[in-house]
Amino acid sequence: MYIIFVTGMAGSGKSLFSKTLSESLDKNGWTTGILNTDAATINLPYEPVSDVRNFIDIHAIGEQYGLGSNGTMIFAADLLASFLPKIQEELDVLQLDYLIVDTPGQMELFAYRESGKYLIDNLQGDGKMSIFISDSFMMSTSLNFLSIKVLALSVMLRLGTYSIHILNKVDMDPERAVRVIEWDKSITSIESELGDQEHAISYMKLYRELRKNGLMKDLLPVSALTGEGLNSVTTLIADQFTSGEEIKQ
Numbered sequence: 229m230y231i232i233f234v235t236g237m238a239g240s241g242k243s244l245f246s247k248t249l250s251e252s253l254d255k256n257g258w259t260t261g262i263l264n265t266d267a268a269t270i271n272l273p274y275e276p277v278s279d280v281r282n283f284i285d286i287h288a289i290g291e292q293y294g295l296g297s298n299g300t301m302i303f304a305a306d307l308l309a310s311f312l313p314k315i316q317e318e319l320d321v322l323q324l325d326y327l328i329v330d331t332p333g334q335m336e337l338f339a340y341r342e343s344g345k346y347l348i349d350n351l352q353g354d355g356k357m358s359i360f361i362s363d364s365f366m367m368s369t370s371l372n373f374l375s376i377k378v379l380a381l382s383v384m385l386r387l388g389t390y391s392i393h394i395l396n397k398v399d400m401d402p403e404r405a406v407r408v409i410e411w412d413k414s415i416t417s418i419e420s421e422l423g424d425q426e427h428a429i430s431y432m433k434l435y436r437e438l439r440k441n442g443l444m445k446d447l448l449p450v451s452a453l454t455g456e457g458l459n460s461v462t463t464l465i466a467d468q469f470t471s472g473e474e475i476k477q
């Protein structure tokens with residue numbers, strides 16, 4: 229079982245992308261399932277094969293410990309570690325080719341707290357990678373573009389797995405999405421977009437250095453809604469785990 233952790237900012241499309249990716253992998257002949265690690269989510273666009281909500285009751289935690297909403301979320305995320313053996317048991321009987329792990333809305337619960345790292349290190353699989361999802365609409369100003377690229381790098385550094393960076397929701401405003409991809413490909417295009425915003429110029433130097441050292445991941449445009457771009461992502465994932473072995477038909 230290969231494991232794919234899906235992370236990204238709140239509302240960027242992690243859950244819908246998990247569903248569309250699962251369907252795309254299924255279509256290529258793989259057996260896949262999704263693990264929901266978001267104890268606070270109400271509606272999921274997919275049927276999870278394992279779900280932390282079966283182990284953790286977010287409302288009971290809040291009441292029992294008298295915590296506010298953020299405290300409850302943090303407590304629930306930390307509690308996940310203690311249920312990992314049970315979750316692993318549920319997953320192992322399924323004999324999946326790929327497990328997709330949908331992570332909580334508040335990115336920092338998974339990316340920056342120990343519980344997320346614990347899950348990555350201790351969930352047993354034959355290989356692991358992570359996907360950072362960005363919303364193309366949010367990324368479509370030059371300053372947001374730079375800060376989200378650096379944020380994605382920070383999360384990838386923290387998670388310590390092979391990672392890819394997805395530009396989601398390209399169906400919403402295709403022209404904007406094309407512009408974001410242009411900025412990603414050409415450092416001069418993002419530089420000219422930033423113009424003479426003085427404080428941005430020093431960040432631009434940082435971005436240039438990170439890019440020069442191969443630390444910046446290219447954006448892969450997709451729509452989790454329409455499925456556009458999913459074939460390339462599926463091929464990339466299969467290549468990463470199987471070193472180019474043919475995708476099963």
Ligand SMILES: Nc1nc2c(ncn2[C@@H]2O[C@H](COP(=O)(O)OP(=O)(O)OP(=O)(O)O)[C@@H](O)[C@H]2O)c(=O)[nH]1
Nearest residue numbers: 238239240241242243244332333396397451452453
């Ligand atoms: N148009 C469009 N909408 C999308 C796309 N991906 C997600 N959405 C919508 O964006 C909203 C948020 O999507 P989710 O999949 O719930 O995002 P999320 O990152 O899991 O959200 P949280 O778990 O709350 O952080 C939903 O209304 C989705 O239908 C996309 O590619 N295109």
Ligand SMILES: [Mg+2]
Nearest residue numbers: 242243266333
């Ligand atoms: Mg979600």
